[in-house]
Amino acid sequence: MKQIVPIIIFISLGVLGYFAFRMLFPDDVDVIRGQLSEMATEASFEGSEAPLTKVSKAGKLAGYFTVDAQIEIEPWGYRKVSVNGRAEIREVTIGARTAVSSLKISVDRVDIVVADNRSSARVLMSVVVQSSRQEEPWYQDMDVEMERVDGDWLISRIRNREFIKQ
Amino acid sequence: MIRVGVIILLSVVIFGWVLRPIRVTGISMSPTYRDQSLNLVNLLSYKLSDPQRGDVVSIGDLAGRENYMKRIIALPGETFSISNGYVFINGSPLDEPYVVFREKWQQAPVALEADEYLVIGDNRGMARDWHKYGRVERRHVLGKVLF
Numbered sequence: 641m642k643q644i645v646p647i648i649i650f651i652s653l654g655v656l657g658y659f660a661f662r663m664l665f666p667d668d669v670d671v672i673r674g675q676l677s678e679m680a681t682e683a684s685f686e687g688s689e690a691p692l693t694k695v696s697k698a699g700k701l702a703g704y705f706t707v708d709a710q711i712e713i714e715p716w717g718y719r720k721v722s723v724n725g726r727a728e729i730r731e732v733t734i735g736a737r738t739a740v741s742s743l744k745i746s747v748d749r750v751d752i753v754v755a756d757n758r759s760s761a762r763v764l765m766s767v768v769v770q771s772s773r774q775e776e777p778w779y780q781d782m783d784v785e786m787e788r789v790d791g792d793w794l795i796s797r798i799r800n801r802e803f804i805k806q
Numbered sequence: 807m808i809r810v811g812v813i814i815l816l817s818v819v820i821f822g823w824v825l826r827p828i829r830v831t832g833i834s835m836s837p838t839y840r841d842q843s844l845n846l847v848n849l850l851s852y853k854l855s856d857p858q859r860g861d862v863v864s865i866g867d868l869a870g871r872e873n874y875m876k877r878i879i880a881l882p883g884e885t886f887s888i889s890n891g892y893v894f895i896n897g898s899p900l901d902e903p904y905v906v907f908r909e910k911w912q913q914a915p916v917a918l919e920a921d922e923y924l925v926i927g928d929n930r931g932m933a934r935d936w937h938k939y940g941r942v943e944r945r946h947v948l949g950k951v952l953f
Contacts, residue, residue, distance in 0.1 A: 749868040766868040781867040803867050803946040804874070804925070804938055 668754045672761055672786060672793050676747050679704045680767075683733075686742040698733035702726045706787055706796045713780065714800050741772040761786040761793065764801060824850055826949065828864060828873065834927030834937055835875050837906050838862070845875075851950035857881075857923060862951040865925060865942050874938065875951060876925035877904070882944075886924050888913035893926070907931020916941070923947065 662670075682701050689697070703726075711723040723732050736743065750765040763784040770777045781801040786793050821827060826847040830839045839845070839862075847864040857863060857878045866873040879902075880886040884895050891908040893900045894915075911934040918924060918941060926939040 751868075764868065779867070801867070803865065803872075804940045804942055806940045 668758060668761065668793070669752045672752050672754075672763065673750055675704070675793055676750060676763065676765065676784075680745045680747050683745045684743055685737060686744075688741065689737060694734050694737045698730045698737065701733050702730040704795055705729055706789060706794045709794070709796050709798075711798045712800070713782070713798065739773075743772070744770040759788050761788075824848070825952070826864070828875065828951075830875055833932070834929050835862070835877075836929040836931075838904050838928045839875065846952040847949040848952055849949040852944075852947060857944075857947050857950070863925065864948045864951060865946050866948050867946070873948070874925075876927055876939065878923050878947075879926050880918055880924035882918055882920050882922055884924075885915050885917045886913075887915040891930050904928045905930050909933065919943075921945075 679701065682697065682704075685697070705726050707726050708724070709726060709729065711729065712720065714720040723729055746768045748766040748768060750763060752761060752763050754761045763786060765782055765784065767780050767782055768777050769780075781803065783799045783801040784795055785797040787796045788794075826849055828845050828847055830841060830843045830845065833841055859878055859881055861878045862875065863878055864873050864875055879893055879900065880895050885897075887894045888911045890910045890912070893902065905928055908930045909932065911930060913934075916924075921944045922941045923944065924940070925942055927937060929937070
C-alpha cells in the first residue's frame, strides 16, 4: 500500500507537468484552432453597437490578418467578394456590422496542416454564417493560408474551397 | 409510447449516421439514374475499406450541404486522360459499359495525388463544360450509393 502512494504522486506530477508544458508551449495546431474560434466569436455580434465599438472590433478583427491579406469568396448565388489588405478588411467589417443587426459566425470541421518549417499553415474548414438578413444559415467550405509573423499566426489568404477540382 | 420513441430514435440514428436519403437532381448520371429519383447513401461503406473504381458515390463539401452523385473512375496515384470521350487510365482505355451517351471530350493527362479520386457522371453526352467532374479528395467521398 505504501508503494502505491509514491507511484500516484509520480503519475500526478507527470500529468501536471504535461499540462503545464502544453500551456507554456502550446502546439501550433491548437493555437491556430483556438485563434480561428476566437476570431469567429469576435466577428459575431448581436444588437446595435456604438460607432466606436464597431471601429474597435473591426480593428481587432483585421489584426488577425497579415497586412497584405487577400480574401476571395464567391458565396453561392452571390457575386464574388474580393478584399485586399488589412485596411480594406477593416472597412468591410465596419460596413458589415452596420448593414446587419446581428451576425453569428462559427467554424466547423477545421483541418490544419502546419508546414515543416512551422512558418506557414493551411487550414481547411467549414464556416457557418447566420445573419439577421437571412433566414437560412449560409455554409461555405474555405481554404485558409496562414503565416507566422513575429510569433503570431496571421491569415494571409482566404478562398472558397471547391471540392471537385478539374 | 416506448415503441414510438424507439422507432424515432432508430430512424434518427439510421438516417443520420448510416443511410442518408438523397434525391437525384440533374441528368449527369443518366441513364443509370434518372432525374428526381430517390436513393440511399451508405455512410459507413468507406469506414473500413477504400472506394473502388466503378462505385457510384455521394461526394460533398465538408459541411455536407452540397452533394453530387458521381462514379469513381480513377484511383489515387493513377494518371487519367480523356480522348474523344473515352477515359484512359495510365494510358490504357477504360471499359465503361454504363456510358451510353458520349461526346468527344478531351482532357490532357492528369496524375492523381495519393488521396485523390477521379469522379465523373455517367452522362457523357452533354458538353464537357456543363458536366461537373474532376478530382476529389477521399474525405469528400461521403459514401456509396446503395441501389
